[in-house]
Amino acid sequence: DTAVSQTPKYLVTQMGNDKSIKCEQNLGHDTMYWYKQDSKKFLKIMFSYNNKELIINETVPNRFSPKSPDKAHLNLHINSLELGDSAVYFCASSQGTSGYNEQFFGPGTRLTVL
Amino acid sequence: AQTVTQSQPEMSVQEAETVTLSCTYDTSENNYYLFWYKQPPSRQMILVIRQEAYKQQNATENRFSVNFQKAAKSFSLKISDSQLGDTAMYFCAFMKSRFTGANSKLTFGKGITLSVRP
Numbered sequence: 001d002t003a004v005s006q007t008p009k010y011l012v013t014q015m016g017n018d019k020s021i022k023c024e025q026n027l028g029h030d031t032m033y034w035y036k037q038d039s040k041k042f043l044k045i046m047f048s049y050n051n052k053e054l055i056i057n058e059t060v061p062n063r064f065s066p067k068s069p070d071k072a073h074l075n076l077h078i079n080s081l082e083l084g085d086s087a088v089y090f091c092a093s094s095q096g097t098s099g100y101n102e103q104f105f106g107p108g109t110r111l112t113v114l
Numbered sequence: 115a116q117t118v119t120q121s122q123p124e125m126s127v128q129e130a131e132t133v134t135l136s137c138t139y140d141t142s143e144n145n146y147y148l149f150w151y152k153q154p155p156s157r158q159m160i161l162v163i164r165q166e167a168y169k170q171q172n173a174t175e176n177r178f179s180v181n182f183q184k185a186a187k188s189f190s191l192k193i194s195d196s197q198l199g200d201t202a203m204y205f206c207a208f209m210k211s212r213f214t215g216a217n218s219k220l221t222f223g224k225g226i227t228l229s230v231r232p
Contacts, residue, residue, distance in 0.1 A: 040224070042224055045221075048219060050218075088157065090159060099147030100147070103161075105158065105159035107156075108157045110157075
């Protein structure tokens with residue numbers, strides 16, 4: 001059974017388009033995250049939700065908007081895509097917000113903006 | 115702000131040998147967690163090992179162990195009996211331990227590419 005799943009796995013789109021990436025976890029966790037891995041493989045937190053409430057919102061352009069319809073889902077919508085948005089986006093989840101609680105990562109979504 | 119530094123961009127090791135990956139970090143926190151994550155070519159992020167800063171004993175997980183030097187802010191990963199499946203990028207990461215949601219973010223180093231040679 002897939003623990004943290006993301007759709008789609010690959011996304012190729014044109015500049016200026018709007019796209020969404022979906023994330024679902026079946027672990028019963030209450031906290032979910034979005035991380036971005038750039039072309040140099042550097043990973044950085046973008047957002048985190050705990051019980052559907054936004055708790056982490058790093059310095060991210062407001063073209064990026066996360067939405068958590070319930071504890072098992074965290075979607076990422078990106079408006080007006082730019083070349084620099086090309087990256088791998090990882091969703092993760094954990095039970096609780098302590099470092100004691102392992103964060104489980106999804107397989108990643110490779111976004112390519114042309 | 116916390117920073118995590120992995121100064122070696124890549125390393126190579128012969129199968130069955132031992133390799134040590136270095137990581138240093140900077141923080142003013144006294145309690146925190148440190149992690150090593152593995153990212154194989156499949157792209158999946160996998161937790162290898164975790165260390166709680168208040169624990170003096172170094173964490174071990176089978177062939178993986180850490181050398182945690184709190185005063186030196188150093189957290190190295192030792193892989194014993196290297197296997198071909200250990201070929202991957204390895205990321206060192208830091209997290210504050212205070213129990214507030216805003217602290218639950220992982221701060222990653224730039225990663226190191228490890229190649230295990232047959």
